Amino acid sequence: MSDSQDRNPRFTPAAGYHFLTPFYDAGVAITTRERRWRGRLVELMAPAPDDIILDVGSGTGNLALAIARRGGGARYLGIDPDDAATRIAREKTARLSPQPDFRVGFFTAASIVGWPMPTKVTICLVLHQVGLAEKARLLREAWLCLAPGGQLYIADYGEQRSRLMRILFRLTIQQLDGRWLSTGAHRRSGI
Numbered sequence: 001m002s003d004s005q006d007r008n009p010r011f012t013p014a015a016g017y018h019f020l021t022p023f024y025d026a027g028v029a030i031t032t033r034e035r036r037w038r039g040r041l042v043e044l045m046a047p048a049p050d051d052i053i054l055d056v057g058s059g060t061g062n063l064a065l066a067i068a069r070r071g072g073g074a075r076y077l078g079i080d081p082d083d084a085a086t087r088i089a090r091e092k093t094a095r096l097s098p099q100p101d102f103r104v105g106f107f108t109a110a111s112i113v114g115w116p117m118p119t120k121v122t123i124c125l126v127l128h129q130v131g132l133a134e135k136a137r138l139l140r141e142a143w144l145c146l147a148p149g150g151q152l153y154i155a156d157y158g159e160q161r162s163r164l165m166r167i168l169f170r171l172t173i174q175q176l177d178g179r180w181l182s183t184g185a186h187r188r189s190g191i
């Protein structure tokens with residue numbers, strides 16, 4: 001964890017705390033049946049050779065790997081505010097071809113200048129970590145940067161339909177995520 005992140009946690013890191021980032025991959029694999037839902041997401045996205053896929057909140061690069069495993073030759077671009085997670089993503093995907101491209105930063109249409117216009121944008125396991133205003137902002141920016149006829153794919157936790165599900169979600173995922181809004185305010189996320 002860098003000092004600046006420690007003093008000013010403006011975003012929730014992948015596993016809730018910066019020191020847990022190296023364990024994010026194992027955690028998400030064990031707790032969310034990741035192979036199943038991520039495989040389904042990539043299937044729905046159906047990457048094609050002329051696709052430019054932008055992954056907002058790309059984390060440790062798991063979606064880049066899943067897209068590469070499926071094949072199809074699409075170009076992958078990932079952006080995430082967390083430099084530690086992005087370092088892991090770059091290491092994990094260093095041998096892939098085509099080579100994924102990662103940037104560190106908060107996503108805005110302006111923050112991806114220099115990259116080609118995405119034909120597909122995905123926001124995967126990010127929206128549950130941010131407040132309502134940030135959810136709306138991310139969706140607006142995705143809309144602004146998509147190529148004409150482009151598509152947006154969102155994957156996240158579903159609604160907790162029963163009281164028990166709600167309690168369990170609060171005791172687990174929301175204990176780690178949703179503690180910080182991206183503005184740095186100490187409030188729970190809106191979901």
Ligand SMILES: C[S@@+](CC[C@H](N)C(=O)[O-])C[C@H]1O[C@@H](n2cnc3c(N)ncnc32)[C@H](O)[C@@H]1O
Binds near residue numbers: 028059126134182
């Ligand atoms: C639970 S992880 C999901 C990572 C990856 N998308 C995946 O599917 O494994 C959430 C990621 O969202 C990033 N994040 C947090 N706040 C964000 C924001 N306001 N905008 C973009 N990304 C954000 C975090 O740094 C973290 O890497």
